[in-house]
Amino acid sequence: MTKKILAVASAGGHWQQLMLMRPAFxxxxxxxxxxxxxxxxQFGASPASLVPDCNRxxxxxxxxxxxxxxxxxxRIRPDVVISTGALPGVIALALGRAVGAQTIWVDSVANAQxxxxxxxxxxxxxxxxxxxxxxxxRAEGVDFAGSIL
Numbered sequence: 001m002t003k004k005i006l007a008v009a010s011a012g013g014h015w016q017q018l019m020l021m022r023p024a025f026x027x028x029x030x031x032x033x034x035x036x037x038x039x040x041x042q043f044g045a046s047p048a049s050l051v052p053d054c055n056r057x058x059x060x061x062x063x064x065x066x067x068x069x070x071x072x073x074x075r076i077r078p079d080v081v082i083s084t085g086a087l088p089g090v091i092a093l094a095l096g097r098a099v100g101a102q103t104i105w106v107d108s109v110a111n112a113q114x115x116x117x118x119x120x121x122x123x124x125x126x127x128x129x130x131x132x133x134x135x136x137x138r139a140e141g142v143d144f145a146g147s148i149l
Contacts, residue, residue: 003028006078006101008092010053011036013110014085019043020148021084021106031076033069035088054087056117066091073099084108084148086118093125104128107136109147115140 005028009018015034022030022045032040032048040048051068054061065088073081073095081096082104083089093103105126107119115136123129123142130145131137137144 003079004076005030006033006073006076006081006092006096007031008033008081008083008089010034010086010088011039013108014083014089015039015043017084017106017109017148018082019045021082028080031072031078033072033088033092051088056087062087062091066095069095073101080104082106083122085116090118090122090125093122097125097127102127105130106148107131107142109133111136115142 005025007018007030009015011034032045033051034040035051035053037050040046049072052061052065054065069092078096078101080102081092083092084106085108093105097103103126105122107115109132112133115131129142131142132147134144
C-alpha cells in the first residue's frame with residue numbers, strides 16, 4: 001500500500017543521510033522538506049518545501065519553522081514522518097504525531113559517543129527512534145539497526 005511520507009532534514013550531513021535513504025521510499029509518495037534553498041533541486045528530490053533553519057538558540061526562527069511546518073503537515077497529511085535531524089525534523093515529528101502519522105527518527109552517524117540533543121528530544125515523539133551506533137542506542141534505550149553510511 002502506497003504511503004505519504006514526509007521526509008525532513010536540515011541541510012548538510014542530515015540531508016546527505018536522508019538522501020541515502022531514498023531507495024527505501026521508492027514505492028511511496030514522498031514530500032521532502034529541508035532548510036536550504038536549492039538543495040532539493042540539487043538532489044532531484046521533489047516535491048519539496050523549504051522551512052527556516054533553527055536550533056535551540058534561535059527561538060524566533062524555531063517559531064517560524066513551527067508555523068510553516070503546521071501548514072505543510074495539514075496540507076500534505078502524511079502517513080509517515082521521518083527525519084535524520086535536526087530541530088526542524090523534531091518539530092515535524094511532533095506535529096506529525098499530533099495528526100496521527102507514524103514517526104521515525106534516525107540519529108546522525110556523526111554522534112558515535114552519545115545521541116544528539118535533537119535525538120534525545122525526538123525520542124518523545126518518534127514511534128521508532130534509531131541510532132546509527134550501538135553504544136548510544138544502548139545508553140538511550142533506542143534501537144540500533146546499522147548505519148546508513
